[in-house]
Amino acid sequence: MIKARVTVTLKNGVLDPQGKAIEGALGALGFDGVNQVRQGKVFDLVLDGSDKAQAEEQLKAMCEKLLTNTVIENYAISID
Amino acid sequence: MIKARVTVTLKNGVLDPQGKAIEGALGALGFDGVNQVRQGKVFDLVLDGSDKAQAEEQLKAMCEKLLTNTVIENYAISID
Numbered sequence: 001m002i003k004a005r006v007t008v009t010l011k012n013g014v015l016d017p018q019g020k021a022i023e024g025a026l027g028a029l030g031f032d033g034v035n036q037v038r039q040g041k042v043f044d045l046v047l048d049g050s051d052k053a054q055a056e057e058q059l060k061a062m063c064e065k066l067l068t069n070t071v072i073e074n075y076a077i078s079i080d
Numbered sequence: 081m082i083k084a085r086v087t088v089t090l091k092n093g094v095l096d097p098q099g100k101a102i103e104g105a106l107g108a109l110g111f112d113g114v115n116q117v118r119q120g121k122v123f124d125l126v127l128d129g130s131d132k133a134q135a136e137e138q139l140k141a142m143c144e145k146l147l148t149n150t151v152i153e154n155y156a157i158s159i160d
Contacts, residue, residue, distance in 0.1 A: 001115070007087075007122055022123065022146070031142055033128030035081070042087055042120040043102065048113030062111055066102070 002047045002055045003080040006067055009040035014072045043067055052079050082127045082135045083160040086147055089120035094152045123147055132159050 010016050016038045023037040045062075047055050056077060063075045090096050096118045103117040125142075127135050136157060143155045 009122065009124065019123075025146055026142060029142075029145055031138060033138075034125060035128060036124075036126040038124045040122040040124065042089065042122045043099075044089065044116075044118045044120065045114060046116040048115060058111060058113075062106060062109075065109055066105055 002049060002052060004045045004047060004055060004059055005078050005080075006043040006045065006059060006063060007040060007076045007078075008042070008063075008068050008073050009076075010038055011072055011074055040073075055079060082129060082132060084125045084127060084135060084139055085158050085160075086123040086125065086139060086143060087120060087156045087158075088122070088143075088148050088153050089156075090118055091152055091154055120153075135159060 019036070019038040022039065023034055026034045026037070045059070047058070049055065056079060059077045059079075063077070064070060068075045099116070099118040102119065103114055106114045106117070125139070127138070129135065136159060139157045139159075143157070144150060148155045
């Protein structure tokens with residue numbers, strides 16, 4: 001069993017209205033000094049097997065095919 | 081300027097239909113051996129100042145008040 005985490009974030013330059021809204025809401029709640037907020041996604045996966053190199057290959061394929069929109073998003077894979 | 085990342089994940093036992101749907105979609109795409117998928121959120125923040133301890137306190141307050149639903153979600157703060 002391999003536990004992995006895939007973190008998906010917007011590429012630089014891609015507008016993030018959700019992040020902007022959170023930034024505004026934090027300001028309205030009295031949190032000063034928040035310069036930027038950008039929101040992303042995280043996927044925690046549990047995979048069969050114990051070959052970490054193979055798992056990483058498989059996770060990359062999952063990101064390219066389903067988990068990430070590679071036009072506007074970056075992904076990072078970390079395996080425990 | 082302090083860069084921080086807040087990772088919000090569902091607590092154990094909380095149903096995650098979105099994660100289940102992704103799990104099913106990965107299976108349909110031919111990815112075998114995926115036992116569990118759970119989706120969470122990540123917030124990348126840029127804060128003014130340079131006091132990391134103070135930033136962490138502020139981030140905790142942001143999580144408790146806005147970023148996290150602490151009934152069903154956990155959060156983790158990491159500061160660069």
